[in-house]
Amino acid sequence: MENAAVSEDSLIQNEVVRLREISPGCFVAVIDNPPFNLIDSQVFAGLKAVKSFAEDSANDVRVLIFESANPEFFGAHLDLTAAGHGGSEPAGSEPVEILQEWPAFSYWLGTTPVVSIAVLRGRARGFAFAFAAAADMRFASKENTRLCLPEVGFGAFPGGGGIEWAQLHAGRAPRSPRSRAT
Numbered sequence: 001m002e003n004a005a006v007s008e009d010s011l012i013q014n015e016v017v018r019l020r021e022i023s024p025g026c027f028v029a030v031i032d033n034p035p036f037n038l039i040d041s042q043v044f045a046g047l048k049a050v051k052s053f054a055e056d057s058a059n060d061v062r063v064l065i066f067e068s069a070n071p072e073f074f075g076a077h078l079d080l081t082a083a084g085h086g087g088s089e090p091a092g093s094e095p096v097e098i099l100q101e102w103p104a105f106s107y108w109l110g111t112t113p114v115v116s117i118a119v120l121r122g123r124a125r126g127f128a129f130a131f132a133a134a135a136d137m138r139f140a141s142k143e144n145t146r147l148c149l150p151e152v153g154f155g156a157f158p159g160g161g162g163i164e165w166a167q168l169h170a171g172r173a174p175r176s177p178r179s180r181a182t
Contacts, residue, residue: 017046
């Protein structure tokens, strides 16, 4: 694995999500699940580990930045192929458990006192879109960011909170009362 040396510096134990402190109180979580950053049991376990780390007051987490190691994909949808693997047990949650736990994680991300920032490069589809929408701030690359809720195309309700958060971010940001000329 090419990220083995980088993983040693991570503050959490996860192969595809790394957490490191970049300045006092400011941490960056990098998702690195090639080739598309599918949200699978390992990624979700890593995100839950980041949440646990942030909730521990001894760590003094004030800002969490989420980004992708892949410039073409911030993240894709839930990996449903994990349920089809026979033989060995997956290391983390099955896709159904992720579906059940994701709204609570998304809600935590949007309501925690820790400032959450999603740095978007490439595609953010399905759960990755919901994840970015739940963050307090999003900064997107003008060149190649693409946001997508693929469920809408075939008449299903998006899971994970994307549709709930999207309406709050559509259109121009509201102007503050102070910015209006009186």
